[in-house]
Structures are given as structure tokens and as C-alpha cells.
Amino acid sequence: MPSTPMAPHGNDPWFVHFSNLLGSAVLQPDGKSAGKLVDMVVHTGEPYPPVERLVLRAEGRRRVHLPWSDVVEVRPDALRVREGVVPSPGDPPLGPDRLSLRKEILDRQIVDVEGAKLVRVNDLQFLVAKGGLRLAHVDVGFRGLVRRMGWERAVDRAVTSVRPSSQYLRSDSLLSWKLVQPLDTAPGKVRLEVAQRALGGMHPADLAEIMEDLDRDQRAVLLERLDVETAADTLEETSPEVTAQILEEVAPERAADILEEMAPDQAADALGELSGETRRELLAAMEHPEAHEVQRLLHHDPRSAGGLMTPDRVQLQPRQTVADALAELRRRAEDLPLVYEIFLTDRSGVLVGLCTLRDLLLAPVTARLGTIAREPPVTVEVDATLRDVADAAAKYNLVSVPVVDSQGALVGMVTIDDILSEVLDGR
């Protein structure tokens, strides 16, 4: 891929940098300048968006714009337009799926979907083919910065004379337009189907890290481009403060949909950060069973066993069989968090024993759970502190610590992953 502008070879497609075109004169056939190029507008409905309009600064600092159809020739550092063009005054209106490259992409932060991180756009690279200009790559590398400073040739020469084999001369950090997500666009305005699918494939933990680094508007834009499930998975990974702030930015119905998909303990933590009014509004918009579970968790201090626990657990009776337990696990696999312990309770819900997944695998399927169960080594009450819960998990090597109310009835469990992240946060 050529990194410096190349002269066109007949009909071969070639690349040109935005920085080489920006600020250069747009010439008419008689050699007169129609103005200096200050911006371009692309149509994002296609994988490689074509340039639709040019924005020029004409005499007297007036901003004017032209359609791309007026362009007759693209050169590595300039554009030529047809004779007698009449530019329209002002900036072009940006309808749906239209992006201003100077205002919304260049120098802005974007998500590098493949590298799973936030980067800043230093330059853009266009493909010149069949008389059209298509946005192909985003340059996020050091070389792009040097080019923007106008020092590319000088630096290249200096580096070549010192160390011709330098990595610098060959390493252009180009990202395919298809694998980036711009963030500084008005929400809902721009459709980027390919990149959006790629975004959904990112790990929620990576998305969460990016989310934490964004400003409010960018968070809303990014969240809008995620489907509800990915959004919920991502918001489980962000800190409750950030999650709460993001939920406030999106429409209440969508926020409610996301909260329903989230693990109830995480949803409750986020809701606990919101003002009473917003919390009531979102709870009212949520489906009933999920809202009810979350409400119960909200009663507890977020750093107590009650606040940390999830009500989703496998709870069976001693007379049920191993086969019943396995069937239950399969049936509920979707909405269960980390499962290792299966809890056995009597009629009134008091914890009487537990089996581990290992016990289930080793026992015959017809065995009654009561016969293979062990004594629960420990329980914690809902108001137990994080320290107590962590101690219990560490001492008895538990993957999940059962939480009971003051009557000894099982109400939920705290899983080791939640304990771990709380302990790490509190360091």
C-alpha cells in the first residue's frame, strides 16, 4: 500500500491522503482557484463511503460547497473542477448517513474495533478509482502526525539517511474504515452496518474499558450502536457510577431493556447510584419479575452480602434426583451466573445442604440429592460485610457463598467473581 501520494497510473486505483488535499487550491480549467479545500462530506451507507461534496473557502473567507460531480480530475495534492462551476454558499446540510470528515472524523477519537481500543484520527486515506474518491483507511499512527505537520518528506529523508531499515519508514498505522467506529456524530444519524457488526463481536470487557474513557455524548453514541444484549454485558463490566451515568443518557425504555438483560446484582448497583426519581422511573419501565428482583437487592448496602448477591441460583429439595438437578441446570443455563454449588433447602426455604457440580457428575443420575449432599460449610446473612463474605469464600474454597435472611432462609448467593472485583476495587 503506497504511503505517500502517488501519481495516477492510467486507470489503476491509487490512494491519496486527506492531509495532502486539505488546504490545497481547487483549480478551474483556466488555472484560477475556486477556493481552498477545507472539508469533504461522505455518504456512509456504503462500506467504503464515497465523497459527495467538497467544502471550499472562497475569496473573502466565505465557505461554499460543490457536488463531487463537478470534479474532473484528482491529483496527488489537488483537485480540478469543470469549467463554470457555481458553488452554493455556506456549509452543506448534513442529512442522515452524511459525515463531515473535518468536523466529525479528523482529529477525533474513534474506536479501533480490531485493536479493541480508543485511538485518535491523524489522517484519512482515500481510494481514487473511476473518477470517484472513497474513504478507505484511517491513519492513527505517528507517521500520520508527521504528515499533518507537513514534515513527511524531511523526516523521511532524515530517517533514511540515519537508518534506512527503520521500522518508521514502513509502518503506517492504517485501520480499515470498515473496522472503526466514529463517536463524535449526532446519535442515530449515521448508519455503519459493517462496523456495527464488528462492534458487536468485541469482548464486553474491552468495550467497557473504552466506555469508561469516553465523554458523555460519545458514550451515548457507542451504546446506541450496540444491541441490547451486548450493551447489558458491557454495562455489567463498567463501574456502577459509569453505568448509572450511561443509563441516564439513553431513553428510559432502552435503559429499562438493558437493565432487564443485566445480572440483577449489577443492575441494582447501577440503579443505586441514580437519584430516587430516575430510579423509580426506570424500575417502572422494567418488566415485572426483573424489576421485582432488582428492587429486593436495592434494599441492601451495595458492599454487604445482600448488595453483592445475585438471587439467581439453583435451589432444589433433598428428595429430588441428580437427573432433576442436571435438567434444571440445562433449562436455566441462559440466565444463571457462575454455577458450581447447588443448594438444597427444606420446605420453608432453610438451607440444609449443598452439592457441587463435581458431586453431580460423579453420582448416578437416579441418586437422590439428599444422599450425596454435604453439610453447608458456612452461610452469611444479608447484612454481612464484604470482608466476611470474602473470608468465608477463602476459608471454605467456595465458588459461591450462600446468603440467608434472619430466619435462615436462602435468598441468594455471592459469586467469587463479584467478590474478587469488589476486593480489587477497594484496594
Next chain:
Amino acid sequence: MAAEPAPARPARGARWRSLLVFLSVVGPGIITANVDNDAGGITTYSLVGAGYGNKLLWTLLPITVALVVVQEMSARMGVMTGKGLADLIRENWGVKATFWVMVALLIADVGNTIAEFSGAAASLQIFSVPPWLSVPLTALAVWLLVLKGTYRSVEKVFLVACVVYLAYPISTFLAKPDWGVVLRATVTPSFEMNSGYVAMLIGTVGTTIAPWMQFYLQSAVVEKGVKPEQYHHSRLDVIVGCIITDVVAFFIIVACSATLFKAGIQVETADQAAQALAPLAGRHASWLFAFGLFNASFFAATILPLATAYYICEAFGWESGIDKKWSEAKEFYGLYTGIVVIGAGVVLIPHLPLLQIMLVTQVVNGVLLPFILVFMLLLVNDPKLMGEHRNGPWFNAIAWVTTAVMILLTGYLVVDAARKLVTGGA
């Protein structure tokens, strides 16, 4: 269990809640204010008090107003846009403007860091610790605190350090100044048309309003995640911070005026000022002064390199933050470590022209400040960025007048310092 919604923490009355909200957003303004009273600040205020007595005290009131105006804009932009100043400059003016602003900021901040380490060395010398020991130890402590401490521990250390500023008022009260004269001088402007007086006046303004503060404050406000609805708490934090800055400055000037100026002792640096206080107000004053100077230097030496690395990375899109691994954020850690090492290393060079370095720093700060103020005013008045939170007509008038005065004063300072650098005289 009951099904009706009940918050985990019962409300304890609106006033208590409002206090809690204030405390949760408090910090950036007050921390910035305390870094502002760094080694350079203490030196300048000591020279003002020792050389001119109470004559320059009146400048503190207009300086406070200017400081509040400028800092309030930074905080407001941070809250409303959610972006740092470096970020906004890059997005609005592109790579070239950003590059030169960052180069100037880096030079100025390295210069400031050198001043902080020489301040730390000077203060520890009062406790008989030689620089070859104190400077590397201070640098190591700074470096470890930021890179090995967690964010919470760092913030706690910073807030405790803020409280230590009580050392200055205590030192002043031990010196027993004539309070009637002091208060009258604070509200009565006086002006002398000689170059020494003008230079002191400009030095006082320049050391109080520095370019890096606007970057630091705005980023810190963004980092805190303050919401627009909570902005009034942030504004209060900024105003309180600015007042603290100038109250501390006031006490330093008064302390030096009541002792050194009255006794006719001329000082050249802050450590001399501290030593000169010892016979007059007992050895406690000297210790307090040295303790305060060390605290100020250490505090600023911790924040300046970190903040500088942070905005440079922000501007160029490199990964930054102390929660990142070294391999993820090479530029960030490289810049941070580089600034600390240069800052501490330069102080250790024997026969170093420290005064010359300080002059260069002042010049670069002075050249940079007008650009930053104009950038800020253009940004804060941009309807697309700020919406209804733009400056009002009156605020704008005050802000532009402040900017114009700052440009005039720093312009004079730059010319004067450049002249001194060329002629080689101090």
C-alpha cells in the same frame, strides 16, 4: 420481603445530601489551587513581601478575580463537554496548533518541575539534608507514589497535603504583624513606576495564573465525571480553591513583610527567606516555612509531570492513565518518567544556571498563556460545544479584559526576561 422501592440509604435531609454531593465533586479546584502555590509561587511571594513589604498586597484581590474567571471557564468546559482542553484544542484547531502548544507546555512544565525539585532540595537543606541525597529520594518518592500507589491512595495523600498549608498562616501569626496596616494595604492600590516594582507585580500575576493549570483543572473535572446538574458544586470548588491560593499567598507576603522587610533584610531565594525567619520568629517559623516549602514542592512535583504526560497523550491519541500497563501506554510512562528524571537531574548538575532556567520557563509560560486564554475564550463561546452554558455578555467582557491585561503583563515579562537572557544579567 417488601416489594415497594426503598433506597438502600435513607435520605437524611436535603442539606446533608447537598453537602455529600459537594464533597463528592470537591477536589479538582482545591487541588489545582494548592499546586499553584508551588516552589515558584512561594519564592515569588517571599520576594514580594521581603522586598516591598505590604505594598503589593492590593494586587491579590484583582488576581483572585482573574483566577476565578479563568478557572471557572475551565471547569465549566470540562463539565459541559466532558473533554479535556488538549482534546478540544486538537479537535478545533488540528495537529499544527496542538503540536506547538504541547511543545511549549512541555518545555514550560519541565522548567516548572526543575523549580519544584530545587524547592524540595532547598527546604530539606534547612533540615541539613544535602541535595545529592534529598533530590533523588524526593524524585523516587514522587515516582513511586504515582505509579505504585492506587488512585485512592494518591488522592488521599494529595488532600492531606492540602491541609498542611496551614503552616503558612501559623508562621505568619508567630511573626505578629500589624494587622491594621496589613488590611489597609490589601484594599488600597499603590503603584510605583520603577522596573523592579513592575517586574515583581508581573511575577506575582504570572506565578498565580499559569497555562498548565487550565489543562489540569479541566482534565481533573472531566475525570471526576461531574454532571451538568452538579456544576454549581464544581464552581464552588473552583472559587474556594482560588481563594485558598490567594489567602496562602497573602500570609506568605505578610509574614515576610512583618519580619524581613521590617528588618531590612534582602533575600534572593525562598530558602534564605526561611533561614532569615528563624532568628525573628523562633526556630519554629523556620521549620514551618521549610516544611511548607517541601510540601508545596513535593505536591507540585507529583502533579506537574503526571498532568503534562496526560495532556500530551490526550492530544495525540496515545493511551494514558496510571491504571494502564507500561507496555500499553509507553508514551505516557515515558513522558512521565522523563519529566521527573530531567526535573530532578538538572537540579543535581553542579554550577547550574538555575536562574537562567527559571527565566526561560517564565518566558515560555508567558508566550503560551495568551494563546491558551484566547483558545479558551473561543471554545467557551462556541454554541455547538457549550450550548446555553456559553459566557454571558458581562462575563465575556470581564474575561476578555482579564485576558487582555494578562497578555499585556506577560508580554512585558517576556520582553524583559528575554532581554535579561540576551544581556546575561539578572
